Amino acid sequence: MTLTESRIEDSYPTRVAGEAMLLDRAEPTVWGGEQDGPFDAAELAAHETKGYSIIEGLLSPAEIQGYWQELVRLSSDEELKTDERVITERASGSVRSVFEVHKISELIGELARDPRILDRASQVLGSDVYLHQSRVNYMPGFKGAGFYWHSDFETWHAEDGMPRPRAVSCSIALTDNYAFNGGLMVMPGSQRTFVQCVGETPDNHYKASLREQKLGVPSENDITKLAAECGIEQFTGPAGSALFFDSNIMHGSGSNITPYPRSNIFLVFNSVENALVEPFAAAEPRPAFIGARDFTPLKR
Template identity: 60%
Template sequence: MTLQMDLPTADDYPTRKAPEPCLLYRRDPVVWPGAENGTFGADELSDYERRGYTQARSLVTADEAETYRSELRRLGEDRALREDERVVVEPTSDEVRSVFEVHKISQVFSDLVNDPRLVDRARRILGSDVYVHQSRINYKPGFGGGSFYWHSDFETWHAEDGMPRMRAVSFSVALTDNYSHNGALMIMPGSHKTFVSCVGETPENHYRASLKSQHVGTPDQESLSLLAERHGIDVLTGSAGDVTVFDSNCMHGSGGNITPFPRSNVFIVFNSVENACTKPFSAYTARPDFLGASDTTPVGR
């Protein structure tokens, strides 16, 4: 028997509802009006608008990056923390894959999510005060770091968290050097202006499986091929301390790491306080707070 989901009535980005995938035009700004400039150069903001991402080189100092790496190691080695649902291990090993809600677990990362170097940039892009929708650290150790298949974060946040608009931005703070061969982030530049509507009904408690290996909510190969042919693929290499800022709807992913060189990052999602999540658009219940925060208290104030 099919249950009737209690969903919002207005949905500009329907997904997981039709038997066939489709491509939809973006109906939201990329850079929202309402905030003064001063954190981005004109070229940086123009790049972000056009490509859906920009990179701030050496935004975090070498000493700060080492502090974050030390905290990452501490959290990864905390055996008691392994019992916490916020810690996700690789599907084929006991290696830590991700730790979520790190700004509530660690004072070090709490300070980072309130850092004006990040928060002011998020405000400039989103045109308002911002809160943390999600934070996590991603481990990708040498000889074993798993892949993250192509996806748009907004598709999941919209379908399963109830995020109404494309008014969120992600910050990836590199804690290690990113090479083309150690599982670096890949983005299809310009893909943020097209929404890929996916197929497949959201299973109950889908997040438990999807955090290790996602299948529902991933784009079909035909749509991916079309976007790749239209936009190409950028491999985002750089040094520890670089910060990649990218739109919530960018099509992105990363390969596994079979090299000896680890690739780890801190990942922070800022959402506009004017874009608070409602009921999920394509799921029966919302994901837990550590994946999609219900607390919209502004950060950096």
């Protein structure tokens, strides 16, 4: 299947010229039921409320070691560093992310179809799913830069053409996540609010934003409002843990100035019923390695 050319109503206008607003979300966070997958009713209810779920011990120690070795291989591949799918740190030049990694790495491609992950994503979204984006993130000790507060859906809506927040991300930790080594922070319940952002999207904005995002981020005032209402929690835990979180939840991470690295595999599942259209706030869609336009359902 390919990108649909249809135009639909923009329920979440953003990249506005005037003052940004906080909009109530119309859609649920959880679309499926207990009968549809591994999450039980209580876990689904908690996910609906908080916008995220943590699965400890998703990967075994042997699996963790295998995937960690794969990340080392990818970051050490000098030929791969010339690929546009590899993003480097602005200051140090070290590898920050590798996108479309499920196509680069057969091992990670298989992981995206693992029932422990795929079945949970399909259950939360209540439908077949496809992989909107995949990447590995590296946050080395002492010099790993953080990610400022943002909603993924705001960018995917504005620049990729994702109609509604019917997508879920799975972040799988390959290193221990401590409170002090740049772990991911989330605002529980913030997925129910869409935060508009100010400013017009420049052409080829992705080239700068993947290294440091300055456009498509909420104002400090709006972040303060959400934090006061929702609070802030942090994803910590041993390697092998997984975090499933809603596409619209407000999240970010600080820089890592400790000796302890933090790396993860990041898989974004979108409902096949929420396939991309043309971007809502950009002249052209981002490249397919960032926002896939093949909506073929993933199968085990």
